[in-house]
Amino acid sequence: MPGSANDTARSECLAILAGRIAHELESVLNSVLSSLSLAAVLVPGNVPCAEGLLREAEKGALRARNLTSQLSAFSDTGEPRLRLSYLRKLIEDSSRFSLIGTEASCDFRLPLDLWPAKVDAKQFALLITSLLMHALSANDDRGEVVVGAENLTLADGNSVGLEPGNYVRIVVRDSGGGLPEKRLEEAFDPLSSSGHFGVALAACNMIVGRHGGMMVARSLPGLGSAFSVYIPAIPDGVPSGQEAYAPLSSGRVLVMDDDQWVLQVAREMLSHLGYSVVTTCDGREAIGEYSRLSGSGGRFDAVLMDLCVPGGMGGIEALAGILEVDPEARVIVSSGHFSLPVMWDFRSRGFAAALAKPYSLSMLAGALSEATGAGREESPVS
16 A cells, blocks of 8 residues: 555654664763763862863753754644744744853844744744754854844745745854755755754754745855745734834843853843843842842842752742742742642742743743733732
8 A cells, every 4th residue: 555655664764863863862962971970070170171071061961952852843743833923033032042052142133024924933943943053063152153034025936936925034144164065955854964964954944844935055165054944924914912022121130040051041131131130049148139139228120039959948938038028029930840830830839920941032021021010919819
């Protein structure tokens, strides 16, 4: 039966693909384990050296996370859940998240009037993240990656080969060594000899195809590569419950987390949103900072606290101390374990909002809006 033959071919294809991803994961995890093992030995006598090794381990973990996301993209055979969305925010948030743990920067060229489009936000974020990860790899995790977009109206018989209509063109360009012609031809083939390169871009190509768009790769050896994504747009569309770009705010935010990396990223995000930021490493320190500001007649507009602090005071204990100082304090609980009861029943525990890690700029802005816009006493009673 033709169907059986197709199923067999598909299974063989997926088996090869899974093998390639497993091989990549094995390499990544070996890098993580090796770096951590060396760091454990070197910490007592050479902390700066150990810090560098730990950073490499962190980068490896981020790569592993992205690989598992790409595997999910291939295993998800369902139709995307399309919703009319502003693309500028999605592109910028996903790009900034991809830069965490690297020495690279982004040159954003995103017009404020970029047309909205119907996209699956989760798949679209994976698309942008995968393109950024590929560009960062070409740049050795440093230098500059250009992320641009423009509105396009394509006529009949256009050079791209798409149906005539309105599109948003997104371009991610690296400054690496470029790709030879043969590798460029294999760019979107998951079974090519290019390994992770083929897997990542094949996942991107699949996502773009599900959105009715097209992906085009261009490269010049020695000058870098550029990947263009064309997504059908709706120029006159107005996404409900969304804003075209993250509005700037003002006020003070206190952040408590035992992870310096998380504190640094939170500070950068909050500063970008317009807030002044104070960071602390555990609950007792957070209570002290809140008390000091309150004693001088000021107050924090919101507090973002990690739920668990090994060897220190976590968010639940610190919440009681902060509410004792200021019963109207707006405290957001944050954790990577979203299944914990306090994360979905946060209001009954005294928190004003919950924020799952890792979070994007828009997720952080949303949690702050929720925390500062409604009192705990106004929440519905189940």
